[in-house]
Amino acid sequence: MRSTRFCVLGLMVVFLFGLVAVAEGPVTITFWHAMSSRHQPNLQKLVDDFMAEYPNVTVELSYQGGYGDLQQKINAAVVAGNPPTIAQVYENWVTPIVDILYPVGLHMTEEEKGDIIDGLVRSNTYNGVLTTVPFNKSIMVLYYRKDLVPIPPTDWQEYLDMSKELTVDSDGDGTIDQFGTGFRPAANPELFLNFLEETGGSILSEDWSKVTINNSKGLQAMEYAASLAPYSLITSEYMSNAFQANQVCMFIDTSAGYYYNNQAAEAAGCEMGVARVPMGPVNQKSMIQGTNLAVFDKNQTQAQKDAGVLLARFLLRAENTVYWAEKGGYQPVTKSAYESEEWENWVATHEYQQAMSAQMLDGFSQILHPNYGDMRYVIATAFEEVMLAEATPLEGLASAALEIEDLLE
Amino acid sequence: MNSGYLTKESLLRQHTYRLILYLLLFAGCAIMLLPFFWMVMTSLKEESEVLRMPPQWIPKNWQWRNYLRAWNVAPFGRYFFNSFVIAITTTIGEVATCILAAYAFAKMRFFGKNVIFAILLGTLMIPGEMLLIPNYVTITRLGWYNRYEALIIPWLASVFGIFLLRQFFRSIPDELQDAARIDGCSRIRFLWQIVAPLSKPAIMTVALLKFLGSWNAFLWVLIMTSSESMRTVPVGLSLFSSEVGTAYEQLMAASVLAIIPVLILFLFTQKQFIEGVARTGIK
Numbered sequence: 001m002r003s004t005r006f007c008v009l010g011l012m013v014v015f016l017f018g019l020v021a022v023a024e025g026p027v028t029i030t031f032w033h034a035m036s037s038r039h040q041p042n043l044q045k046l047v048d049d050f051m052a053e054y055p056n057v058t059v060e061l062s063y064q065g066g067y068g069d070l071q072q073k074i075n076a077a078v079v080a081g082n083p084p085t086i087a088q089v090y091e092n093w094v095t096p097i098v099d100i101l102y103p104v105g106l107h108m109t110e111e112e113k114g115d116i117i118d119g120l121v122r123s124n125t126y127n128g129v130l131t132t133v134p135f136n137k138s139i140m141v142l143y144y145r146k147d148l149v150p151i152p153p154t155d156w157q158e159y160l161d162m163s164k165e166l167t168v169d170s171d172g173d174g175t176i177d178q179f180g181t182g183f184r185p186a187a188n189p190e191l192f193l194n195f196l197e198e199t200g201g202s203i204l205s206e207d208w209s210k211v212t213i214n215n216s217k218g219l220q221a222m223e224y225a226a227s228l229a230p231y232s233l234i235t236s237e238y239m240s241n242a243f244q245a246n247q248v249c250m251f252i253d254t255s256a257g258y259y260y261n262n263q264a265a266e267a268a269g270c271e272m273g274v275a276r277v278p279m280g281p282v283n284q285k286s287m288i289q290g291t292n293l294a295v296f297d298k299n300q301t302q303a304q305k306d307a308g309v310l311l312a313r314f315l316l317r318a319e320n321t322v323y324w325a326e327k328g329g330y331q332p333v334t335k336s337a338y339e340s341e342e343w344e345n346w347v348a349t350h351e352y353q354q355a356m357s358a359q360m361l362d363g364f365s366q367i368l369h370p371n372y373g374d375m376r377y378v379i380a381t382a383f384e385e386v387m388l389a390e391a392t393p394l395e396g397l398a399s400a401a402l403e404i405e406d407l408l409e
Numbered sequence: 410m411n412s413g414y415l416t417k418e419s420l421l422r423q424h425t426y427r428l429i430l431y432l433l434l435f436a437g438c439a440i441m442l443l444p445f446f447w448m449v450m451t452s453l454k455e456e457s458e459v460l461r462m463p464p465q466w467i468p469k470n471w472q473w474r475n476y477l478r479a480w481n482v483a484p485f486g487r488y489f490f491n492s493f494v495i496a497i498t499t500t501i502g503e504v505a506t507c508i509l510a511a512y513a514f515a516k517m518r519f520f521g522k523n524v525i526f527a528i529l530l531g532t533l534m535i536p537g538e539m540l541l542i543p544n545y546v547t548i549t550r551l552g553w554y555n556r557y558e559a560l561i562i563p564w565l566a567s568v569f570g571i572f573l574l575r576q577f578f579r580s581i582p583d584e585l586q587d588a589a590r591i592d593g594c595s596r597i598r599f600l601w602q603i604v605a606p607l608s609k610p611a612i613m614t615v616a617l618l619k620f621l622g623s624w625n626a627f628l629w630v631l632i633m634t635s636s637e638s639m640r641t642v643p644v645g646l647s648l649f650s651s652e653v654g655t656a657y658e659q660l661m662a663a664s665v666l667a668i669i670p671v672l673i674l675f676l677f678t679q680k681q682f683i684e685g686v687a688r689t690g691i692k
Contacts, residue, residue: 036649036650037648037649038656064635065628065631065644065647073632076632080545080550238654240460256653
């Protein structure tokens with residue numbers, strides 16, 4: 001009990017010293033991000049607000065290309081020993097470099113930590129410590145054409161039945177002109193992972209010692225995906241393209257794509273609806289996507305690290321995560337944000353957000369295994385082969401399991 | 410019938426042949442130009458028209474403001490300046506070093522020449538991606554990170570350029586060199602006054618390929634720089650795309666602006682470029 005008190009006291013001292021250090025002199029921090037032109041003004045506004053509140057801190061925003069480019073750059077910078085102060089990171093990027101990060105959670109109040117929505121606390125916790133904090137988070141939801149789908153499907157069976165019903169060869173030339181649904185298996189294997197979660201399945205066992213993707217739950221998920229294949233447009237392009245071309249009636253996609261999907265629906269002259277993903281055999285969970293924020297310990301002064309933590313905490317504030325969500329199509333990441341009047345008003349006036357918000361609170365994140373990126377690629381390949389009928393669900397999962405097994409070593 | 414005159418039939422045949430030839434050329438030209446036409450037209454469309462099916466070739470309302478919006482997304486003025494500085498300096502530098510090295514490999518005798526050349530060619534087989542992290546570490550330790558040195562100095566030599574010019578220089582008869590040496594011409598003078606002018610098409614090919622490569626370079630610039638003041642046009646173009654969608658009309662507007670300098674360069678050098686490609690057998 002006494003040692004705990006000392007620990008808490010020690011942490012508070014470090015925390016206060018950090019704040020004092022930040023408050024003392026000017027400090028410049030770099031923030032590496034992968035936000036495209038549509039999000040940059042919003043991010044800049046938030047950073048400007050932060051700098052107005054902490055005038056001694058200068059934040060240099062640095063765009064680092066897409067997520068793949070950003071990951072390469074972080075890896076290179078870690079090896080070279082000159083990482084930025086703060087950067088956007090995916091969960092699995094963090095696992096191999098967790099030792100050179102400055103755990104944000106150790107410098108947050110209990111209230112702040114408890115405010116982060118539960119599904120996101122788990123995915124930002126490494127070795128029992130909240131190391132990173134959620135930032136630009138989106139959730140998989142069902143988009144549908146209101147004229148063709150008056151009531152969206154609520155469970156797997158309805159989704160399958162409606163997909164079948166809506167798939168038509170209108171000119172009778174033997175080629176399907178309108179698909180009930182659509183998939184981008186190679187680009188978006190998260191759709192399979194969604195199904196997998198809804199069966200209660202997983203890629204790996206809890207302790208990462210065994211591959212479980214090919215067990216009965218995995219097979220159930222893949223068989224369900226395969227049953228949708230005849231009524232699905234399988235493409236590698238953005239689904240919004242097919243939506244605009246009236247080729248698909250409904251599809252599951254990230255909430256971050258709302259802007260583009262809605263534009264596509266408007267261009268096609270129809271109204272778009274958003275619903276939760278159809279309920280699976282076990283639950284109605286959906287995959288949370290997007291990155292978190294990591295503060296680097298390496299090559300940073302104490303003042304820089306403290307400023308990085310301050311920025312991360314600033315971005316978690318209800319008003320800021322709500323602003324980020326409203327402007328960018330992402331979802332708030334804290335409970336207080338969902339309960340805020342601002343967000344409630346926003347949801348009340350933006351019908352599509354109701355499903356997104358509800359889904360977000362029932363979301364799951366990717367696993368933290370350092371080889372998740374490679375596993376994702378393996379799953380994407382198997383998922384695509386099954387959806388293109390090049391492999392049976394059993395074959396697809398068996399080959400994926402073998403390759404994932406190698407990635408565990 | 411006088412063989413010096415063409416009959417009506419043969420004239421007609423000749424005209425028909427020409428007509429077919431021109432039609433084929435026109436069709437080929439149209440196919441080649443179609444992506445450019447699509448790019449320009451898309452740059453002037455409204456967002457909702459971009460992916461419309463069936464495709465809408467000509468915009469309803471020409472959106473010239475797409476260019477302004479695209480230009481304002483990032484400091485493109487600075488990006489263009491950087492692209493020019495880097496493309497021009499690396500092109501001049503690479504051509505100079507490649508000429509010297511290619512001459513040595515083609516016309517000089519020295520110990521281990523073929524082995525060194527084979528090692529150089531071997532480096533072409535190492536994927537660039539594999540070297541990215543080691544190169545980043547090297548650049549950082551040299552203190553060149555986020556500086557022009559990182560974007561220029563590593564690109565002042567090229568094995569491909571050396572190989573290309575060496576092949577060309579080897580086709581120049583050794584007798585020319587012997588005659589020049591007998592007349593008291595130094596190697597360097599022979600290189601600049603005889604070999605280089607004779608190899609103009611090949612040198613122009615190396616220069617143009619280098620300029621294009623530098624102008625389009627994306628990953629190296631992105632990795633080796635962090636501030637906007639050091640970035641180039643291709644990095645600016647990537648801003649219009651994200652994981653979930655692309656602002657095509659703005660991307661196309663910025664792309665139109667980005668290809669103008671390359672287009673102008675090609676218009677002025679196309680004769681040498683095509684000649685160089687034809688004579689060196691590069692495909």
